[in-house]
Every structure is written in C-alpha cells, then in structure tokens.
Amino acid sequence: MRRALLALSVAAYLVLSVPTFAAQSFATKPVRFIVPYAPGGGADLIARIVQPKLVELLGQQVIVDNRAGASGNIGAEVAAKTTPNGYTLFMATANLTMAVSQLHNLPFDPIRDFSAVSLLAKAPSIVAVNPSLPAATMSHLIALAKSAPGKLNYASDGGGPLQMFVELLKITAKIDVTNVPYSSTGPAVLSVMSGEASIVVAPAIAVIPHAKSGRLRALAITSGRRLDVLPDLPTVSESGVPGFEANQWYGILVPATTPAAIVRELSDYCAKVMQDADVNSRLTKDASITIGSRPREFSEFLKEDIAKWALAAKSSSVGH
Numbered sequence: 001m002r003r004a005l006l007a008l009s010v011a012a013y014l015v016l017s018v019p020t021f022a023a024q025s026f027a028t029k030p031v032r033f034i035v036p037y038a039p040g041g042g043a044d045l046i047a048r049i050v051q052p053k054l055v056e057l058l059g060q061q062v063i064v065d066n067r068a069g070a071s072g073n074i075g076a077e078v079a080a081k082t083t084p085n086g087y088t089l090f091m092a093t094a095n096l097t098m099a100v101s102q103l104h105n106l107p108f109d110p111i112r113d114f115s116a117v118s119l120l121a122k123a124p125s126i127v128a129v130n131p132s133l134p135a136a137t138m139s140h141l142i143a144l145a146k147s148a149p150g151k152l153n154y155a156s157d158g159g160g161p162l163q164m165f166v167e168l169l170k171i172t173a174k175i176d177v178t179n180v181p182y183s184s185t186g187p188a189v190l191s192v193m194s195g196e197a198s199i200v201v202a203p204a205i206a207v208i209p210h211a212k213s214g215r216l217r218a219l220a221i222t223s224g225r226r227l228d229v230l231p232d233l234p235t236v237s238e239s240g241v242p243g244f245e246a247n248q249w250y251g252i253l254v255p256a257t258t259p260a261a262i263v264r265e266l267s268d269y270c271a272k273v274m275q276d277a278d279v280n281s282r283l284t285k286d287a288s289i290t291i292g293s294r295p296r297e298f299s300e301f302l303k304e305d306i307a308k309w310a311l312a313a314k315s316s317s318v319g320h
C-alpha cells in the first residue's frame with residue numbers, strides 16, 4: 001500500500017509539473033532586437049515602446065540593435081542570416097514588402113528567409129496639400145488632378161512609402177500626378193508646406209501638427225476606417241476611392257526554421273504587449289492602430305502586401 005501511494009504521489013507530481021515547465025520561456029540569455037533604421041524613426045520608436053514589455057515577459061534583456069542602411073535591407077539581411085533560435089528578432093516594415101518588386105537582387109526573401117511572428121501595429125498616412133491648392137476635400141483633389149493630368153505634383157521619399165502610397169492612389173483613383181522625390185519624410189513634408197510641391201501622403205504623426213497650425217490642409221486618412229483620435233477626418237476609401245487602404249506597418253520576424261514552439265511563444269508575448277494599456281495609449285495618441293496578430297495571419301498579410309506593392313511598382317515603373 002505504501003509503495004502504491006508513493007507511486008501515485010510521484011505520478012501526480014510529474015503531471016502537475018508539466019504545465020509549470022511548459023509555461024517557462026525558452027529565453028535563457030539576452031535577446032537581440034534588430035531595427036533596420038536609425039534611432040528616432042517610426043520603427044525605432046515602436047521597438048522601444050515594445051522592448052520593456054518584452055523584457056518583463058521573457059525575463060531577459062532585449063537589446064535594440066539599430067542596423068540602418070539601404071532602406072532597411074542591410075538590417076534585414078543580417079537578421080535573415082542569424083541562427084534561427086529565437087534570440088534574434090527583426091522589426092519589419094512595409095519597406096520590406098515594397099523592396100521585393102523594386103530591387104531585383106535582394107540578398108534575402110521576406111517569405112522564404114523569415115518566419116512571421118506578429119504584426120504589431122499599423123500607422124496610416126494622411127493625404128495633405130498646401131493650403132493654396134483649391135482642393136478642400138479628397139474628391140476635389142481627385143477632380144482637380146483629372147482635369148489637368150500630370151500638372152499637379154507630389155512630394156515623395158524616392159521609392160519608399162510616401163511614393164508607393166501615391167502610386168497606389170494613382171492606380172485606384174485613375175489620376176496622374178508627378179513625383180518630386182526628396183531624401184525622406186521630413187523634407188517632403190516641408191516642401192509641401194513651402195509650396196515647392198502640392199501634395200504629400202505622409203505618416204499621420206508627421207502631418208497632424210502642421211494641419212493643426214494651418215500650414216497643411218489634411219484631406220483624408222489612408223486607413224481602412226476613421227481613427228478615434230481624428231474622428232472628423234474621412235478615409236480615402238469613403239472619399240471617392242472605394243477600397244483604398246495603405247499603411248506603414250511594424251511587425252516582428254525571426255529567421256526561417258526557428259522552432260515553431262518558439263515562434264508561437266514569441267507571438268503570445270507580442271499579443272500581450274499590444275494589449276497592454278500603456279502601449280495602446282501611446283500608439284493611439286500617435287494615430288497608430290495596435291494589432292498583435294498570430295503568425296499565420298501575419299504570414300498571409302506579408303504575401304498580400306508584396307502583391308499590392310508589386311502592382312503599384314509595375315504600374316509606375318518604380319524599381320530597377
């Protein structure tokens with residue numbers, strides 16, 4: 001009887017111990033978080049909002065490693081070639097899916113060389129114009145562009161989201177506007193404020209202060225729905241271009257062949273981070289949309305985004 005009771009006790013202990021062991025994180029050393037842009041940009045800001053929450057959940061240091069250059073492709077190549085063990089995270093953005101159709105000699109493939117973990121957030125842009133342009137609404141702007149094909153110009157970032165969002169708009173709205181490229185978002189926005197260019201489709205966070213001051217006129221937002229922080233600003237879709245949606249986005253990838261159990265664990269943590277009240281508050285204030293998707297959902301999103309920007313690039317002859 002004693003032996004039987006002892007055996008049952010041991011068995012019960014082992015059964016009860018399994019969930020505790022399974023709940024433990026894989027992480028036993030610091031995690032590297034590669035951000036393929038310089039400090040201070042959108043991807044870096046999102047990473048530094050997420051990082052302390054990941055530290056809490058993983059129980060390990062999460063070290064942000066800025067690897068800027070080549071529109072994010074240098075950092076992506078570094079991340080793709082690291083050991084697939086969950087200790088290297090990569091902050092991906094829409095630039096990654098745009099690069100597939102723009103650069104024919106990419107040293108990595110976003111689908112083949114990475115495993116999707118979680119789409120963290122989307123950041124819509126605002127269609128804005130110089131106040132001197134006689135376009136009070138998005139519908140007015142489209143009508144104005146159609147009345148004078150190629151006469152209006154827009155400020156872009158030379159192949160990045162600022163340009164590709166307009167190229168997609170040109171296809172869907174059937175308009176022709178001329179590209180004036182600048183080095184990045186800041187100079188592009190300033191050029192429209194000064195009157196050098198007429199139109200810009202830039203991140204909401206970069207446009208809102210100037211729209212409030214009257215130096216830009218905000219016409220519409222590129223998200224699929226209106227945002228609570230900008231309830232009076234209509235979407236492009238409801239302003240004469242049905243179905244239009246274009247967002248910068250931020251998501252976490254890991255090298256391909258990272259064990260599925262680790263990918264799921266990291267995805268669980270990302271979902272918890274994006275549900276955090278403080279994280280939600282900070283991102284919502286900046287007109288971003290928190291998500292925290294599952295790996296399969298993010299993987300499908302990546303494929304759809306690659307196809308979307310391939311269409312825009314082909315139509316506009318962007319890329320080389």
